[in-house]
Amino acid sequence: MTIARTLEDACTALAEHPDALLLAGGTDLMVGINRGQVGFDHVVVIDRVDELRGWRREGDELVLGAGLTYSEMGRGELPVLLPALAQAARTVGSPQIRNAGTLGGNLATSSPAGDTLPVLAALDATVVLRSSHGTRQLALDRFVTGVKQNALEPEELIEAVRVPVLDGPQEFLKVGTRNAMVISVASLALVVDRAGRSVRVGLGSVAPVPVRAVEAEAFVDGAIDWDTGSVPDAAVDRFSGLVAEAARPIDDQRGTAAYRSHAIGVLARRALRRAFSESAP
């Protein structure tokens, strides 16, 4: 086992043990280890690597360390800068899980139900990957490639995630059977870029990977009255329908495809209405 103190330590250990398990918060990985379902020869512990902790602002971008915990996403300035991410983080697990689980872990697990992923999709996030050979950056849709599949190479770790700071409201909404300790049945992130006059929508748990509702976005960008910040009811209906069409849900133990399509449309309507008032008749 290696308890890495620096990013270089972690990359060196990974180069020596390319099949090593990377352990950050442990909230996904330890479940498999406890059940004896995860075999391993070496563990690289990365929760004490300072370079992976916290976040910083670089101009109009935020660089979020892969070790940022869900609890930290809800503290200080982050809920103001990235309200949708803070809202998503607060729906994860319980205080115990949020204190341990990390942004990098949510990405590395690449579950269709990963709560931060629709937010990162809506924000057009870039994932920064690091190994002893150097750094590379991938757009989120190039990083998550399938159900629990991603583009991480054996010697690589996730260093950070880059997202823009946008001027405009953001929403994250999630359907589940209770408010805590719930894996989402359907989730939606909506972010508004007032300067770019655009709305971006990311969907979770309704496809193998986080998806964008691009047709719904293009439609609603043209239907919003950007000067008054309002949108007519008929446009909200159309937007809701187009978002539901962007989903590719399946039946599973948490819900049916039909329910998920319905629910994602409801979430779309609700999020848009929270972000934009009704147009005056």
Place this chain on the structure above:
Amino acid sequence: MSAGPYVLRVNGNDHEVPDAHLGESLLWVLRERLGLPGSKNACEEGECGSCSVQVDGELVCSCLVLAAAAVGREVTTIEGLAPDGELADVQRAFVEAGAVQCGFCTPGLLMAVDTLLDDLPDGGGDPDDLIVREAISGNLCRCTGYGRILEAVSIAADLRRGNRT
């Protein structure tokens, strides 16, 4: 695979762990190797909260902590809440409110409530009901229906702030 001998700091004392396997959780090592069975083992997947401990002051599920990765951390378990043999404020409050039935969830809940009270600002009245419910949302109790637990949190908050003796 052996994790080699390592030392865990638990409740202010260093404990040598001589012959653990690398995959052992902190919960397992506390209970089976260090003789600290107060933290309870139920789900082993972070769902029930009955194994809750504080690591460097933060509430976590000890079943989701790799024990060997907790070297150098300060671990506080339910056994460390009242080191001098007197009941801690949260323990007194749970007794007074009758918030304990079968008792299996109680150690985890006490750790969660202790963390909540540590994080509350000084002074003020009862902690907000939503904040309390969120703070204990990761601790499942199948006996009480939570009513008396919420009552106990209110008593514990008063004790912690010196509003009640």
